[in-house]
Amino acid sequence: MKAGSDDETEDGIQESPIAHKILKLFCELEDCNEEDQKQKVLKMSGLVEEMGREEFNSAFTTGLFNRMNKMIEEEKLSMRNVCLLLKHVGYCIELKSGWSDGFLESLLIKRIEEMLIDENEKKKEEKDENLFVDLCECYFSLSYYFSGEVLSICVSCLLKASSNKEENVEVQKEVEMALLALSNTEYYKIGKNQYLKEMLEIMQHHQEHRNLTHLAYQSAWKFLIKRVYNDESLEEMIVNELHFAREAARELEELVRCVDWTRKGDEICKREKKRAKIIIRWLDVIYEFLRQRTLWNEEFVGLISSIVQVYRASRDNHSEISYLCIYSLRTAAENRNVKVENLLKGEAFDAVLEEIHRSTLDDKIAHDSLIFFMKVSRRLKEKTDGETDERKRKAMKMKLFEKMEEEGYEEAITSFHEIFDFLNEERFTQISSNISYYFINI
Structure with a gap:
């Protein structure tokens, strides 16, 4: 060579x-x-x-x-x-x-x-x-x-390296690298006895002492959430014991404050690029959790609010992050365990309404915004969506209707009607051509 x-x-x-x-x-x-x-x-x-x-x-x-x-x-x-x-x-x-x-x-x-x-x-x-x-x-x-034998060897070794609790820069960097490497195991089946005790200790210690870097902590969560695919019993621990929604929201809020969102392209410094990448990794993990998990608690309202906060900060100069935010909100709307009321409290509607009025709206965001409203509209027309109090459901529909009316929602959605077929073709996901499916009927 x-x-x-x-x-x-x-x-x-x-x-x-x-x-x-x-x-x-x-x-x-x-x-x-x-x-x-x-x-x-x-x-x-x-x-x-x-x-x-x-x-x-x-x-x-x-x-x-x-x-x-x-x-x-x-x-x-x-x-x-x-x-x-x-x-x-x-x-x-x-x-x-x-x-x-x-x-x-x-x-x-x-x-x-x-x-x-x-x-x-x-x-x-x-x-x-x-x-x-x-x-x-x-x-x-x-x-x-990874071969099965080497997978087991590396998981044990890297968990041990990740358990180092010394609080100095060099150790933190090594722990970060070990957890980042572990997060790459994706969907490999690893027995609980091989990782759970150590990973719980690592995460709980961090929640008390904040000793991990942002990337290390995100990587630990990625590793753990990927294990749910082979063991759904982890869900209770993730939601109610380790407080995934609360922790993800806190991390997003901290990271979004550490980036100068007015910069773009070559103006963004190396440190800010890394933080933006960590935000993307968090949004990917949040999406993975939202798209099929069933447990939900009030802490997820704060997580929805944090996603909206990231969207508003990034929408002018970071299209990948702002798109992932809208996609996450769409995924939340598709999850029937996420109440429409919580989407409203978390300002998800405000964010998607703001997006569809933007002159720079691209096809994939238009598509996911339409799916968001279509799913919510369909759910509010049903009485079997967890909204057992009929008066409360009607009051929420009225509130949403008024909000959308104030924002000129009907005109905006109607303007999309002639490109529905194009958006379906581009995104390979069926959206309804019936315009009434996107409106709240009160």
Whole structure:
């Protein structure tokens, strides 16, 4: 592999300037001692933060990972420096919601799997605990397919690393990386006895002492909520013992205050970009919970309010976040365990009404706004939606009708009528062509 060969990788893919720099630095590693290698690896890590997904894939190919593996084998590159780079690459991939097929298909992943099994079988006094944790983090952060044996080994190791309660920046960063790696296990079935006690302790300790970073805490929640798919008994604990809605609302409110929402594009600093990514990760987890869970308590009204707060802050300069907010509100409206009254209290109606009047309204948000109103309208026409007090239900319908009338809702929705078929075609989800389905009949 020659970094300077007409700006192409060995696969013939055109390199970006950043990918070219990374490959050039990588080619220099072979002639360096371990300390000089570390400095070049740190430079490479810094460049990775600036890369998009296509740029990443043009540099970090299967061939590059295989070459790393060969250099380790020939003792020309230390495993510690490889881990240093891979951990940072995995961190960036997780925050950018990407993946690395190149790593999954490489000889390097096989080496790491073998090292994890070997290290796990060593006696305690023989183990290199730091290297063991690093290998687990590399494996989970860069993969999306895990063998059963290695999955169990890594979960146990990373939970132990995540349980470190020392409150200093270095430890917090390591705990963050361990929890971020754990959150990548997605829907893998992991027995409660493998994680529940430790994860409960980690989260409850944080709720009392606030010792985790925002990303670490969000990652812990992502890990736990993904487990509900294989074990619905966790739902009671998530809602009423760990107070998911309360905690998610508090985190969103803190994060939204830490971003200057008037900036956009290149004006946004690295720290604010990271906070915006964490907000996106929270909204993804909230959506996952809302779309199929059945338990609901009054704390979710505060969560709806927080989503609305994020929407209003982000709608002018961060389209991805504002869209996810509207999508979350639509998902809440579709969940019959979320009372319409709570959507009203949380100002969900106000937010969606505000959105449909915007001149910059795009097709996907128009589609989800229509679904929001269609679902609510249908539910208010029924008497079997948990609203047992008929007078209360009629009063709420009147309140909503007046609100919509004041905001010119009827005119706005009617203007969408001629593009219903187009929106259905674009979004692959059926919305009704009957205009009356979107109005509150009092």
